[in-house]
Amino acid sequence: MIDLPVILAFAKKQEARCRSAMWGQLVGSLGTFDLQLPVTRIGRVNAKADIVIPKAWISGLQCIIELHDDKTAWLKDMSTNGVYINGTIVGKSVEREIHENDEISFTKPQLNTPNIEPTFFHFRFVHQESFTTPTKGKRSVPTPEPKTVIDSAKKLCVSSTSQRDELVSGAEAMQKANQELRQRLVDAGNRESDLRAQLQSMLATVQEKQEENDKLREDITKTREKALEADHQRQEYEALEEKYKQLDAKCIEIDMNLTKEVELHKQCQAELEATQRNIGHQNHVVTLLKEELEESLSKTAQATQKVRQLEAENQKLQHQLDSVNRASDHEQESTRGAKEEVLVMKARFATAREAFHQMYTHMLALGEQIEVQQAVADEEDDGSQETQCVLTERYAKVTKDEEDSPVKDADLEDEDAQNTTALTEPTTLQVDETMASSPTVYIAETNKRWLQLKEDTSVASVDDCGGIFEESQDQRH
Incomplete structure (x- = not known):
């Protein structure tokens, strides 16, 4: 009999290898990570990354590795601290092509920090020419049969002649099963192509949705900022309104004080006019007194002149007195x-x-x-x-x-x-x-x-x- 479980296991393994479609690997200090999706995101947060590296120094979305035309791979830096390729920093939101055995470092090279572990990987392409999926509508090239099937066929051929009919019927059945298996493989390849196309469209849709979500998040952030700003403006407006009320009350008080000051100014003006009139009268009195003083000074000058004349006469009299005294000295009697x-x-x-x-x-x-x-x-x-x-x-x-x-x-x-x-x-x-x-x-x-x-x-x-x-x-x- 034909070993159907072996054939089915071989078909499932072949189908799984076709479905895996791994095109690259990252081999480094934290292990090996397979690159299966055309656009692979690497980061610390599950919601943002396809490959999760749970380290504190890794950003939520560290970088994006994208396969272009099944030939070249490009890396886009999305981190805060930066991504280094062969010791050179890529730069925020900058894309750079990566080649076979390029060293991709998520930490700064030659960085000796106790709390940060050096995190680096080597990029490798995975060649899958033997697992290329046949296109839809064409017959695939016959694949070599498995070794187990050949061994079982040899055992069937060595069997006794009595079992030849059974061998012939078994060979025919095996050939039919092989044809069915090949047809299944063709159908699986076609389904794989369809699934890949759907996956690409879904990834594109997911990426668009992700971009839309990012835009919506930015819009929400801006809206929240505007709301906070509006709240601050409302508070400032309330504070300004309160200040306006206080200033209005102060203005009313200032107006009342101004009215009082005007009345007081009028009173002071009247008092000033009365004082000026009194000063004018006093000035007139002072003028009269000055005139009297001048007259008195003139009289004093005249009296002084008379005194001087009297002093001159006194001196004359003194001289005469001296002469008389001298004469009296000579006259005894x-x-x-x-x-x-x-x-x-x-x-x-x-x-x-x-x-x-x-x-x-x-x-x-x-x-x-x-x-x-x-x-x-x-x-x-x-x-x-x-x-x-x-x-x-x-x-x-x-x-x-x-x-x-x-x-x-x-x-x-x-x-x-x-x-x-x-x-x-x-x-x-x-x-x-x-x-x-x-x-x-x-x-x-x-x-x-x-x-x-x-x-x-x-x-x-x-x-x-x-x-x-x-x-x-x-x-x-």
Whole structure:
């Protein structure tokens, strides 16, 4: 009998070898990987790769190896860290042709890192000329029979003549079975061609779907980014709206404050105008006071000139006194009239000194009059007959004492010193309309004192009204 199981096993093995269609291999440190698909993806993630290498330093999709025209193989780098061919990096999304025994490295060559294992492969083509699938519609070339079939045929031929008929019938049956097997192989080849075409179309469809999925993922990512950006913009808009409300409230508050500031500005403007009017009035008053000061300064200059004249006369009198003293030295017997003349000269000197002190006092009073309030100045303009000036209490007291008691020759210099120091003690007295009247009063007091001196003396030839020194001197001579 024909060994049908052996024939069927041989047919299945032949069909499996035809269906496998392995066209290349990667032989390396991690083992051997067969390249069966025209487009083979290598990576770490099952969903992205056909050949999975579960290593941490391998990208999710490391590279793609594609067979072109059953003759050349091309590698496309899809990794993050890069793919190296014979030590040269390929580059992201760059395709390069690979040849027999090329070294494909998924890690950088000569990289010594403890946590990264060098991962490299050698590419090899697998030649399958003996397994070429016959085309559809043509008879295939008879294939050599298996050795088991030949052995069984030999055993059948050596059998006894009694079994010849069975051998002939078995040979015919085996020939029929062989023909059926060949027909099955042809049908299997045709199916394989159809399946390969379907597989190619399915792979192309899968690749298109994969590209569409990638695009959709990119679109989803962009949409999510846009959604996040829109969310951020919404939050920014809400924040800006809140800031706008706060700024609006601040603007209302600023408007209220501005209204208050405008009212306050109007009040300040009115106060400023009133102050300017007061300043103008005060400037007018200051101008009047300056004019009065200039008049006072002119009067002071005149008084100073008079003082200088009196000082010149005083010097002349001093010279005359010196001459008289020299004459009195030569005259042992001097008359009472010469002494009276000396007293007259001293009295006039005291008078001149008193006049100087009075002038100084009036200058002080004039300085204080400039500082008097505006109301007092207005009363002076209306023709008031009273004003205030500064005199000295001790000077008034000395003057009163001089009216009551006679002046002695030895006390004249003491009185001058007292009159000088008495100027520091002020008092307020009522005087006449003009400042020129006060010196007349004090001159009259000195005349009274001179008259009192005249009454004490026995000489009556001296002038009764305090005449000048020259006239009394002429009478003596």
